[in-house]
Amino acid sequence: MEHGSLYPALHRLESRGWVASFWGTSENNRKARYYRLTVLGRKQLKEHTSSWDRLVHAVNRVLRPAEK
Amino acid sequence: MEFLRFLRRAQWDEERAREIEAYIEQETADNLACGMNAEEARQAARRKLGNAVLIREEIYHMNSLGAVEDLWRDVRYGVRALRRSPAFTSVALLSLALGIGASTSIFSAVYGILISPYPYARSNEIWAPEVRALKTGRGAPFSFHQMRDYVELKKLPAFAETMATRPDRKLLTGDRPPENFTAVAVTANAFQFLGVAPVLGRTIQPSDVRADGQPEPVIVITYNAWQRLFDGSPGALGTKLVLDAQPFTVIGVMPPRFGWWNNDGGWIVLPEDSRDSRGVAAIVRLNKRVSPKVAEEQLQALHLRLAKERPADFPKDGFRTVLHNYMDITAVSGDMRASLRLLFGAVGFLLLIACANVANLQLARGTARAHEIAVRMSIGADRGRVFRQFLTESVTLSVAGGVLGVLFAFAITKTIVAMMPESYVPNESRIELNVYVLLFSAAVSMITGIVFGLAPALQCSRPSLVDGLKDGGRSVAGGGPAGRTRQTLVIAEIALSVVLLMGAGLTVRGFLEMQKLDAGFRTDRVLMLTLQMPVKRYSNETQRVAFAKRVLAAIGELPGVRSAAIGNGGFPFGGAQSGYAIEGQPNDAPGTLLLSLISADYPQTLGIGLRTGRQLTEQDIDHAEPVALINDAARKLWPAGVDPIGARVRLDLLVRANATPVALGRAYPSVTVVGIIADTRNAGLRNPPAPAAYLPYTLVPVPNRTLAIRTQGDPAALLHAVRERLRAIDREQPLDRPITLEEVLGMEAVQPRFNMALFGLFGALGLAMAAVGIYSVLSYIVAQRTHEIGIRMALGAGGRDVLRLIFSMGGRLVMIGLGIGLALTILLARLLRSEVFQVPETDVLALAGVVLLLCCAAFLACFVPARRAARLDPMSALRHE
Numbered sequence: 044m045e046h047g048s049l050y051p052a053l054h055r056l057e058s059r060g061w062v063a064s065f066w067g068t069s070e071n072n073r074k075a076r077y078y079r080l081t082v083l084g085r086k087q088l089k090e091h092t093s094s095w096d097r098l099v100h101a102v103n104r105v106l107r108p109a110e111k
Numbered sequence: 112m113e114f115l116r117f118l119r120r121a122q123w124d125e126e127r128a129r130e131i132e133a134y135i136e137q138e139t140a141d142n143l144a145c146g147m148n149a150e151e152a153r154q155a156a157r158r159k160l161g162n163a164v165l166i167r168e169e170i171y172h173m174n175s176l177g178a179v180e181d182l183w184r185d186v187r188y189g190v191r192a193l194r195r196s197p198a199f200t201s202v203a204l205l206s207l208a209l210g211i212g213a214s215t216s217i218f219s220a221v222y223g224i225l226i227s228p229y230p231y232a233r234s235n236e237i238w239a240p241e242v243r244a245l246k247t248g249r250g251a252p253f254s255f256h257q258m259r260d261y262v263e264l265k266k267l268p269a270f271a272e273t274m275a276t277r278p279d280r281k282l283l284t285g286d287r288p289p290e291n292f293t294a295v296a297v298t299a300n301a302f303q304f305l306g307v308a309p310v311l312g313r314t315i316q317p318s319d320v321r322a323d324g325q326p327e328p329v330i331v332i333t334y335n336a337w338q339r340l341f342d343g344s345p346g347a348l349g350t351k352l353v354l355d356a357q358p359f360t361v362i363g364v365m366p367p368r369f370g371w372w373n374n375d376g377g378w379i380v381l382p383e384d385s386r387d388s389r390g391v392a393a394i395v396r397l398n399k400r401v402s403p404k405v406a407e408e409q410l411q412a413l414h415l416r417l418a419k420e421r422p423a424d425f426p427k428d429g430f431r432t433v434l435h436n437y438m439d440i441t442a443v444s445g446d447m448r449a450s451l452r453l454l455f456g457a458v459g460f461l462l463l464i465a466c467a468n469v470a471n472l473q474l475a476r477g478t479a480r481a482h483e484i485a486v487r488m489s490i491g492a493d494r495g496r497v498f499r500q501f502l503t504e505s506v507t508l509s510v511a512g513g514v515l516g517v518l519f520a521f522a523i524t525k526t527i528v529a530m531m532p533e534s535y536v537p538n539e540s541r542i543e544l545n546v547y548v549l550l551f552s553a554a555v556s557m558i559t560g561i562v563f564g565l566a567p568a569l570q571c572s573r574p575s576l577v578d579g580l581k582d583g584g585r586s587v588a589g590g591g592p593a594g595r596t597r598q599t600l601v602i603a604e605i606a607l608s609v610v611l612l613m614g615a616g617l618t619v620r621g622f623l624e625m626q627k628l629d630a631g632f633r634t635d636r637v638l639m640l641t642l643q644m645p646v647k648r649y650s651n652e653t654q655r656v657a658f659a660k661r662v663l664a665a666i667g668e669l670p671g672v673r674s675a676a677i678g679n680g681g682f683p684f685g686g687a688q689s690g691y692a693i694e695g696q697p698n699d700a701p702g703t704l705l706l707s708l709i710s711a712d713y714p715q716t717l718g719i720g721l722r723t724g725r726q727l728t729e730q731d732i733d734h735a736e737p738v739a740l741i742n743d744a745a746r747k748l749w750p751a752g753v754d755p756i757g758a759r760v761r762l763d764l765l766v767r768a769n770a771t772p773v774a775l776g777r778a779y780p781s782v783t784v785v786g787i788i789a790d791t792r793n794a795g796l797r798n799p800p801a802p803a804a805y806l807p808y809t810l811v812p813v814p815n816r817t818l819a820i821r822t823q824g825d826p827a828a829l830l831h832a833v834r835e836r837l838r839a840i841d842r843e844q845p846l847d848r849p850i851t852l853e854e855v856l857g858m859e860a861v862q863p864r865f866n867m868a869l870f871g872l873f874g875a876l877g878l879a880m881a882a883v884g885i886y887s888v889l890s891y892i893v894a895q896r897t898h899e900i901g902i903r904m905a906l907g908a909g910g911r912d913v914l915r916l917i918f919s920m921g922g923r924l925v926m927i928g929l930g931i932g933l934a935l936t937i938l939l940a941r942l943l944r945s946e947v948f949q950v951p952e953t954d955v956l957a958l959a960g961v962v963l964l965l966c967c968a969a970f971l972a973c974f975v976p977a978r979r980a981a982r983l984d985p986m987s988a989l990r991h992e
């Protein structure tokens with residue numbers, strides 16, 4: 044996967060207000076743009092993670108019973 | 112939120128670009144650290160990132176509102192493309208603007224003058240009767256009905272409603288400067304009949320006629336009079352206007368467009384008195400289910416009865432009664448009506464032609480851009496995108512053209528209104544830009560532009576790109592039904608513009624002819640003036656004559672005055688018409704004589720030569736001798752070889768003169784011819800002289816006298832002195848502005864000038880359109896044949912050969928169009944001449960001018976595309992596909 048495809052995704056997250064970005068200096072003294080989760084973003088993450096967990100859980104329950 | 116992002120999209124783009132740049136630098140640095148060389152490091156970083164431009168585009172799209180963004184870009188691209196081909200753009204814009212502007216403004220004029228000239232209720236149901244002599248077909252004067260006849264007419268069962276009008280002028284005095292005031296008397300039901308509400312106060316009601324039949328002294332005034340006399344103040348109601356020494360109370364003000372028989376005076380009550388023998392003009396509305404024919408029969412029966420009682424008032428050898436619909440007897444004279452209709456037809460074509468031109472231009476452009484479209488599509492534009500782009504371009508062009516067209520319509524309408532001769536249109540008609548027609552023409556031409564702008568996009572956005580890419584110049588130029596249609600259109604345009612130009616040429620010639628015309632009298636340095644002699648103060652003829660003589664003497668004494676004379680009627684045009692009979696001659700061709708009432712100095716003052724016999728003497732005037740001068744035209748009423756001098760002529764008007772309120776001491780039915788003077792253009796400059804007789808003014812008592820004053824220097828310099836003299840003799844003489852004879856003649860030229868200007872304008876427009884047409888078709892052909900021209904040039908044809916090729920194609924169109932146009936002109940010539948122009952024959956000068964003008968325009972129109980073809984680089988033309 045090309046790293047560049049990350050940027051549109053980041054841009055979308057930022058425009059929804061889920062991440063905030065700022066210019067900073069990297070460890071080797073270069074200018075870099077940093078992204079950080081916002082409060083809203085954290086909430087979204089939690090929601091999506093939990094829904095992901097539920098999905099995984101559900102899928103697992105469909106796949107695993109035979110193994111038990 | 113979205114919108115904010117949209118506005119900040121450029122900023123974001125920059126931000127991301129920097130970020131991506133930072134990423135690449137970071138990666139490059141890392142790669143360098145891993146031991147790659149600089150070049151490798153950067154390339155590896157780029158590979159890892161992917162297509163930076165695509166990323167930025169993706170983000171940019173996320174920020175943008177797609178439709179708005181595309182639209183904006185398309186508009187900008189469209190404007191750029193249009194600016195890149197200024198010839199195409201200006202020509203298309205011009206076509207649209209001229210087509211919309213010209214057709215709208217002419218229709219507005221036609222609508223205001225011919226279609227809807229009146230503000231009256233159901234004006235298309237109003238009929239006016241006329242009595243026509245069977246032999247001559249000539250109508251009696253409009254007010255041939257007397258009031259007592261009207262009372263009878265009103266009772267006829269065919270009529271649902273009737274009203275009568277009697278125009279009159281009264282002397283307005285009181286505490287204002289005296290002036291001639293038009294006070295039109297109308298029957299008490301007139302305002303209900305006409306159905307127009309006043310802007311202030313009330314109109315005349317049936318209750319304004321008292322029980323004893325006497326009218327209440329009330330007056331409804333025109334909007335103009337209200338503005339002029341009362342400055343538009345509501346306080347006007349209830350004030351008194353003193354007219355002919357009688358105070359009238361102002362009871363109402365009519366709206367500006369209400370102009371029943373006058374638009375600067377007022378209306379007073381006309382009682383329906385069955386003993387009143389003065390003339391009125393009657394109009395009627397018919398009962399339901401009564402045809403005009405039945406009504407005519409009933410009226411004819413009444414007229415026959417009246418003619419038995421008073422034979423002198425009706426044509427001698429039988430007559431018939433005709434009803435005219437009011438819409439057909441507008442003040443619009445035949446001339447104006449014919450020229451308006453002609454113009455209307457012409458502008459209809461003009462609009463069509465404009466549409467055809469725009470269509471042709473768009474097609475030519477589309478064809479030239481087929482390649483561009485194919486390229487765009489092959490690098491990824493989808494059909495919708497190309498379609499949208501073309502749509503935007505067409506709309507941009509059409510809207511710009513439409514806006515120009517609307518501006519143009521305003522300008523032309525304004526010009527037409529400014530030029531419109533006032534006396535040729537009804538008081539009531541208003542010429543306003545007709546919004547519906549404006550919308551219609553704008554819509555038609557804009558839609559044409561858009562539809563034909565899209566045609567190439569539709570054509571080219573077909574799925575097979577390969578064909579599109581290849582197709583640059585393979586189609587056969589000008590062939591096929593579409594090509595023929597286009598060429599036919601252009602030929603029609605050329606033919607039409609030839610007709611218009613010929614018309615313009617004829618009007619110009621007609622106008623110049625008229626300027627050169629000999630009026631039969633010397634028109635320079637003559638001042639005209641009217642003396643008012645109200646019956647109340649000048650109750651008998653002696654007083655009137657004494658007054659007129661005093662005025663003549665007083666003015667004659669003024670330094671700078673050569674001579675002064677009285678010349679009622681026929682001065683310089685028109686006058687009272689009278690039936691006549693020459694004693695001792697069979698009366699086989701009944702006609703009328705124009706009567707002029709003159710003083711002895713009249714022929715000398717106006718410079719009319721004496722042919723034979725003698726002039727009228729002071730003696731004749733003083734004693735009101737029954738003698739007359741006749742003009743050359745009247746001399747022809749006698750058979751050749753018979754000397755009219757000494758002959759006696761019986762004049763109907765003299766018989767009737769006894770009935771006027773100022774009694775004459777004696778009354779003569781006949782006069783003796785004593786002299787013959789030269790003809791003057793007494794029936795209007797453009798008509799042949801009418802037979803006329805000149806009588807001593809003392810013979811017929813009329814309420815006013817017209818004075819002619821010949822001056823040594825500029826007549827305007829004497830205006831003040833003349834007025835002062837007049838006021839010294841009679842303080843109550845109105846201070847109308849005296850007018851010079853040259854001004855009067857100038858008014859005669861107003862209509863021809865109007866015709867000339869309009870036809871000139873439309874001839875020029877037609878020519879411009881035809882040139883545009885030629886240009887667009889040739890452009891189209893050149894665009895289509897680029898490939899072929901390239902081959903020709905590659906095979907050795909020079910620029911000159913290519914020029915010749917294109918010019919011969921253009922020339923063929925022009926020649927055919929010119930031929931058809933000239934043939935049409937000759938066909939139409941009779942119609943044009945009789946209805947609009949007084950030019951004896953199609954003249955060679957105008958013809959040559961038109962041909963030359965058209966050829967010049969056609970040359971220019973051919974030149975641009977021909978040069979484009981000749982300058983083609985054969986290599987690129989071949990690669991064109």
